[in-house]
Amino acid sequence: MSGLRPVRGTHDLLPEGFRQHKYVIDTACEIAERYGFDEMMPPVFEFTHVFSRTMGQTSDVVTKEMYTFPDRSGEENITLRPEFTAGICRAFASNSLYDQVPFKVFACGPLFRYERPQKGRQRQFHQIDAEIIGVKGPQADIEVLSVGQHILEELEVAKSVTLRINSLGDAESREFYREKLVAYLEPFGEDLSEDSRQRLHHNPLRIFDSKSERDIEIITDAPLLRDHLNYDSQKFFGDVCDGLSGRGIAYTIDPGLVRGLDYYTHTAFEFVTESLGAQGTVIAGGRYDGLIEQLGGRPTPGIGWAGGVERLAMMVGNIRQRRRPVALVPIGGDACEEANIIAQKLRKAGFMVALDYSGGMKRRLARANKANAVIAILIGDDELKRGIVTIRDMENGEQHEKPLNNLANHLAQYR
RNA sequence: GUGGCUGUAGCUCAGUUGGUUAGAGCAUCGGCUUGUGGUGCCGAGGGUCGUGGGUUCAAAUCCCAUCAGCCACCCCA
Numbered sequence: 001m002s003g004l005r006p007v008r009g010t011h012d013l014l015p016e017g018f019r020q021h022k023y024v025i026d027t028a029c030e031i032a033e034r035y036g037f038d039e040m041m042p043p044v045f046e047f048t049h050v051f052s053r054t055m056g057q058t059s060d061v062v063t064k065e066m067y068t069f070p071d072r073s074g075e076e077n078i079t080l081r082p083e084f085t086a087g088i089c090r091a092f093a094s095n096s097l098y099d100q101v102p103f104k105v106f107a108c109g110p111l112f113r114y115e116r117p118q119k120g121r122q123r124q125f126h127q128i129d130a131e132i133i134g135v136k137g138p139q140a141d142i143e144v145l146s147v148g149q150h151i152l153e154e155l156e157v158a159k160s161v162t163l164r165i166n167s168l169g170d171a172e173s174r175e176f177y178r179e180k181l182v183a184y185l186e187p188f189g190e191d192l193s194e195d196s197r198q199r200l201h202h203n204p205l206r207i208f209d210s211k212s213e214r215d216i217e218i219i220t221d222a223p224l225l226r227d228h229l230n231y232d233s234q235k236f237f238g239d240v241c242d243g244l245s246g247r248g249i250a251y252t253i254d255p256g257l258v259r260g261l262d263y264y265t266h267t268a269f270e271f272v273t274e275s276l277g278a279q280g281t282v283i284a285g286g287r288y289d290g291l292i293e294q295l296g297g298r299p300t301p302g303i304g305w306a307g308g309v310e311r312l313a314m315m316v317g318n319i320r321q322r323r324r325p326v327a328l329v330p331i332g333g334d335a336c337e338e339a340n341i342i343a344q345k346l347r348k349a350g351f352m353v354a355l356d357y358s359g360g361m362k363r364r365l366a367r368a369n370k371a372n373a374v375i376a377i378l379i380g381d382d383e384l385k386r387g388i389v390t391i392r393d394m395e396n397g398e399q400h401e402k403p404l405n406n407l408a409n410h411l412a413q414y415r
Numbered sequence: 416g417u418g419g420c421u422g423u424a425g426c427u428c429a430g431u432u433g434g435u436u437a438g439a440g441c442a443u444c445g446g447c448u449u450g451u452g453g454u455g456c457c458g459a460g461g462g463u464c465g466u467g468g469g470u471u472c473a474a475a476u477c478c479c480a481u482c483a484g485c486c487a488c489c490c491c492a
Contacts, residue, residue: 008483035432064490082491083492116487116489118486119487284491298483308491332450360450365451399451
């Protein structure tokens with residue numbers, strides 16, 4: 001039984017399902033390219049510290065969701081990437097690309113997280129990803145958000161997606177606020193949920209994510225981060241918001257939006273939909289000005305996002321069938337060899353050709369129909385003798401003859 | 416890790432208060448049509464009823480356990 005069962009949380013992307021998947025990726029890549037993002041491909045696994053140092057020692061991803069193992073040397077600790085950002089930043093620093101900024105890249109591929117599967121969540125899943133490294137100012141934030149919005153529009157899902165945005169401020173603002181927040185929360189002591197009490201000291205901002213009713217009550221009156229941003233942080237956030245408005249990108253400021261990963265600063269955002277059940281975040285990201293330094297590189301600002309390909313693919317629905325082939329239908333043994341030669345010629349001339357390995361005429365026509373062929377090219381003894389083929393229109397069944405010689409030219413309209 | 420729901424043919428599902436040989440649609444294959452598909456008609460193959468135990472004269476049906484899938488919590492794309 002288990003011999004044929006795929007690993008929990010993995011899925012076979014069969015041709016039919018892969019079509020949507022590919023459509024999402026191709027569309028995203030093409031739009032990103034228009035904004036000057038070049039595609040790159042970081043490794044699927046990295047040394048564990050690349051992720052553990054950057055994402056936060058206490059984050060759920062690092063503490064319980066990573067696929068980590070020693071490699072065959074028995075010494076190095078390897079982790080299958082749970083996200084793109086850290087790996088891309090590592091690649092940036094490893095290759096000393098500091099003089100290549102702004103470094104604008106697009107990436108896509110599989111990610112791995114050990115979680116209980118549910119709708120829109122798998123253990124192997126796929127993301128599209130866009131990053132701008134090396135730009136300190138809010139223009140990068142605005143551009144990164146613009147590409148995201150543009151991709152959603154191009155995929156025709158933008159109308160059911162809303163952009164929520166917040167500022168986490170710079171390090172100074174965050175530290176100042178953190179003290180205020182802890183001071184506010186501490187008196188509640190046992191009233192807080194167990195999770196929240198744990199978070200109180202290592203990551204109090206995350207208490208805003210709590211679903212516990214009592215926590216929500218308590219947090220309602222808590223001091224807000226936005227009221228504690230220093231001038232620079234306020235100005236920065238204001239500039240981002242103005243830039244979005246100026247480009248006609250709708251957004252909602254969500255003071256409770258706190259991303260789960262430690263490396264975020266300033267801008268944090270999520271494109272969210274109601275149409276996918278509980279896992280509605282379709283693209284999310286933010287600014288990570290300290291990340292590259294944390295990795296051991298030179299201080300370099302960055303901002304980017306990742307989008308869930310499976311989630312987006314569910315939203316785009318069934319679309320576009322592949323182009324229609326012409327089908328070759330040999331009748332009788334002699335015609336088979338001839339059909340293969342014709343097929344080869346047509347394929348070299350750019351045609352998509354369907355040619356079965358076996359079966360009589362009836363069977364082959366049925367398969368041609370199933371393959372959604374535009375025409376069937378019938379080749380029997382009669383045709384061979386006369387040096388022609390019979391073209392059957394698969395829509396209306398009408399038939400006419402064409403010379404075998406120079407067939408590709410006669411069929412140009414079906415290419 | 417926790418909770419809820421669901422496991423019957425390749426797929427989607429019926430299956431009555433436990434009762435003979437477990438059914439249908441779709442899909443597949445064959446025939447009506449030995450040179451003509453997509454619509455029609457006829458037929459065929461295909462099932463350890465998730466798995467293991469228990470109750471009973473008798474279990475797809477009731478009980479227990481277990482596995483898997485889905486959905487949700489947590490968290491995230």
